[in-house]
Amino acid sequence: MYEIVNKKVLNPFVTMMDIKAPLVAAKAQAGQFIILRVDENGERIPLTVAGFNREAGTVKIIFQTVGASTLLLSKKEKGEYIEDFAGPLGVPTKTENLKKVCIVGGGVGCAIALPIAEKLKEQGCEVTSIIGFRNKDLVILEDEFKAASEKTFVMTDDGSYGEMGNVCIPLKNMLENGEAFDEVITIGPLVMMKFVVEAVRPYGIPCTVSMNPIMIDGTGMCGGCRLTVTEGGERTIKFACVDGPDFDGYCVDFDEAISRNGMYKEFEKHAFEDSCNLLKKEAR
Numbered sequence: 001m002y003e004i005v006n007k008k009v010l011n012p013f014v015t016m017m018d019i020k021a022p023l024v025a026a027k028a029q030a031g032q033f034i035i036l037r038v039d040e041n042g043e044r045i046p047l048t049v050a051g052f053n054r055e056a057g058t059v060k061i062i063f064q065t066v067g068a069s070t071l072l073l074s075k076k077e078k079g080e081y082i083e084d085f086a087g088p089l090g091v092p093t094k095t096e097n098l099k100k101v102c103i104v105g106g107g108v109g110c111a112i113a114l115p116i117a118e119k120l121k122e123q124g125c126e127v128t129s130i131i132g133f134r135n136k137d138l139v140i141l142e143d144e145f146k147a148a149s150e151k152t153f154v155m156t157d158d159g160s161y162g163e164m165g166n167v168c169i170p171l172k173n174m175l176e177n178g179e180a181f182d183e184v185i186t187i188g189p190l191v192m193m194k195f196v197v198e199a200v201r202p203y204g205i206p207c208t209v210s211m212n213p214i215m216i217d218g219t220g221m222c223g224g225c226r227l228t229v230t231e232g233g234e235r236t237i238k239f240a241c242v243d244g245p246d247f248d249g250y251c252v253d254f255d256e257a258i259s260r261n262g263m264y265k266e267f268e269k270h271a272f273e274d275s276c277n278l279l280k281k282e283a284r
Contacts, residue, residue: 106188
């Protein structure tokens with residue numbers, strides 16, 4: 001059992017927790033992930049490590065309530081426990097020898113991007129961050145990104161906060177004006193990452209994407225997280241859990257990944273509704 005030592009609601013849909021997991025905290029690095037179960041009957045949920053404190057033995061997770069399991073997790077409080085917390089898994093984000101990087105995060109993907117920005121800053125890298133949200137009420141981690149970046153752009157789809165528009169607008173403006181980056185790292189919804197890659201492609205700047213496909217065991221055995229990438233002119237299968245989650249954005253078949261990620265939306269919707277009804281009954 002793993003104790004929730006801190007909980008903070010970042011917006012109506014996103015929650016941050018610090019989990020007491022000393023063995024995971026001792027090894028975790030930016031870009032890796034964990035797999036947890038809320039209770040002994042729960043499904044396995046992969047969540048990227050959003051931070052860690054090796055001395056305190058805690059790992060930070062930030063998650064969006066989108067289905068039954070994340071709903072149940074969001075109802076847990078400080079001092080309560082979750083069943084399993086396995087990791088760290090995946091390959092850490094490569095940050096060595098980078099002097100100037102643009103981080104592009106969208107929605108809850110910003111929680112994954114932040115520890116990468118912080119690590120780059122610690123290494124002396126000049127970081128520019130672009131973070132995007134649907135509206136003002138969904139903005140998270142703005143102050144943290146500003147602390148880790150020389151320049152920070154906050155975008156909202158409706159213009160209710162920061163600048164109006166999507167994350168590609170300031171990115172394209174900088175590139176068109178001659179801004180040169182060693183790398184662009186983008187993390188967020190698949191559609192957003194696809195368009196960030198296309199915005200960067202004409203300039204030939206390396207572009208890394210963090211993939212979040214359907215995942216079950218996290219060890220490469222189930223094949224659920226497979227992606228199609230093109231390397232050396234040939235299409236090949238990779239597994240996000242062991243080969244990623246970071247990939248060369250120019251090589252990823254985003255259309256296939258988007259299609260696969262939508263396979264269980266109806267199932268998730270019904271499971272979420274059932275959990276809501278169950279929680280209402282328990283509250284009576």
